[in-house]
Amino acid sequence: MNHYFSGFNTKEITLHADETVKENSAVVFADDNTVKAAAAGEIPCGICTKIRNGLASVVFTGHATVPFSGTAPTLGWQKLSANGNGGIKKDDNGKQWLVVYVNDADKTVDIIM
Numbered sequence: 001m002n003h004y005f006s007g008f009n010t011k012e013i014t015l016h017a018d019e020t021v022k023e024n025s026a027v028v029f030a031d032d033n034t035v036k037a038a039a040a041g042e043i044p045c046g047i048c049t050k051i052r053n054g055l056a057s058v059v060f061t062g063h064a065t066v067p068f069s070g071t072a073p074t075l076g077w078q079k080l081s082a083n084g085n086g087g088i089k090k091d092d093n094g095k096q097w098l099v100v101y102v103n104d105a106d107k108t109v110d111i112i113m
Helices: none
Strands: 011-017 025-031 034-037 046-052 055-061 064-068 076-082 088-090 095-103 108-113
Touching: 011 046, 025 055, 046 064
Parallel strands: 011 034
Antiparallel strands: 011 055, 025 034, 025 046, 046 055, 064 108, 076 088, 076 095, 095 108
């Protein structure tokens, strides 16, 4: 049986994206109504899921799939922060998000924010 988390309680906003933002990456605010790629150790405001015409769709509540680096987060509530390469990493100083799926082969995790 497959599980599908996409759409669960998802809330997205559209913001301007600076040139550092990539799809499926952790972002932080750069300026009013503008996001940038999150630096290592920063707490993301959300995950950019799409970019079109300089605008980013940012999930700030709900489900997102995002790459991870370092040790794979485990299932359950985990403290996570940005890894500086668009993804996330385990971080004792990070924000708690619910990890619901870990794909070791693709180095991605599904999180509920």
